[in-house]
Amino acid sequence: MPPAAPAPAPTPEDEVLHRTDGGVSWITLNRPEAMNAVTRDQRERVIALLGAASADPDVRAVVITATGKGFCAGADLRGAPPGASAPTERVAGDVARMIRLGAQRLITAVLDCEKPVIAAVNGTAAGIGAHLALACDLVVAAEGARFIEVFVRRGLVPDGAGAYLLPRLVGPQKAKELMFFGDAVPAAEAERLGLVNKVVPGDALEETARAWAQRLAQGPTRALALTKQLVNASLDGDRAAALAAEAAAQEINMTTADAAEGVAGFVERRTPTYRGR
Template sequence: MTEPAVLHTTAGHVLSLTLNRPETLNALTPDQRDEIVRLLSEASASPEVRAVVLTGTGRGFCAGADLRGTAATTTGERVPGDVARTLRTGAQRLIAAVLDCEKPVIAAVNGTAAGLGAHLAWACDLVLAAESARFIEVFVRRGLVPDGGGAYLLPRLVGPRRAKELMFFGDAFTATDAERMGLVNRVVPDGDLDKTARAWAERLAAGPTRALALTKQLVNASLDADRATAFAAEAAAQEINMTTADAQEGVRSFVERRNPAYRGR
């Protein structure tokens, strides 16, 4: 029986999503994109999920969009707007699903992350990379404009000048280079990647889930907001958060001088 192209399991309040097409370095198909979007949407609403780990099988994290079978259509007659519509409902929808997920998402980059695959990692809240991992802004090599939110995400992470260098030349760079540029939180030995990602996810899953969701929302929105807007959003988020059981438990545990026991509510 053929294995699913996206493996998913939930244990200890951690949802593990694994791209499972190792023969293509986990190049993404439309069906895989839709499945990941669905699972992340369900994770946002599920009290059983309090953190998410995204990784791949084999030598690749994700080699980008699977372009096989599309070459012929790019030279034929197209209806104006077809490409833009495909991006909005495909790659951009996928990246938005990661950014908008109400649970923290960790990328455990086990191998090559190229094109959309690199942008999938950049969209995650935390990025762990195996020592053997490498990243490539591959679009220029194919004569393409970066898509899947790349020109939005990368300048915000490394600045416009560095982003242009990576996107103009399309050179591969190592996990260590990515860490130095601030694209990766930590580089770990290949054999420790799964264990480290699990440990980080379990810490997040034991945390105050709504506070983390609101913190993620605040940080992401701050990149496009002025100070007054950011301060107003912060005050509103804290007002909302103080109604949660976890916030009340956090304050109570501080007064009682004990470790908090958060329940994600």
């Protein structure tokens, strides 16, 4: 008998599942055999899906989650594009360029997404996987989840915006402790530190993320997007810039149909119905 044909190589659509349900874009990392260590193709698909969510008025919220026991074990350093060969000589600037175009683009896509993004962390989130979760606007974690700043274990500097995100979440002293030692932070401790909004039993993770996402999807989407931008920017600028941005955001928001509906609902003593417009 002839040998069996090799199984077809998985596609990016296989390794990052996607569906839209009730105005919520669900992005699911799907390489459980690799603890969802993210490849270049997966990264590019996640970035594209986040961009599509921003541009689609019918998408009102996003959930990023994963299959299996791990949320994301970091970057898959073996995941070079097919046919790519290792460079024979490293030129100064190569690594910085790789990080800018790779891990930093992924985290920036989450931070800049114009819809609220929830991380539903089902298991270990390490390295860039931890930063992917922490860049999200809300983080729900299963009881068995762990967060690990794994870079120091490899003799590396944290990348993928880790040194930007962590001090803003837990303060500089605690951020240094996490990054200097690389110890695993269990979900309950992560919640106590402020890395996680809520910890739930593993079998309640999807249900909890869905409930939060549906609440967000029923909210005033443009107001939420502007609020996200204001909060993110407030950590980087001074008070005058923050207040100017706040006033400009409210000016923009008052042109939306949802703002008019919210005011009308208040005046008429009824619950407003937001359409994300």
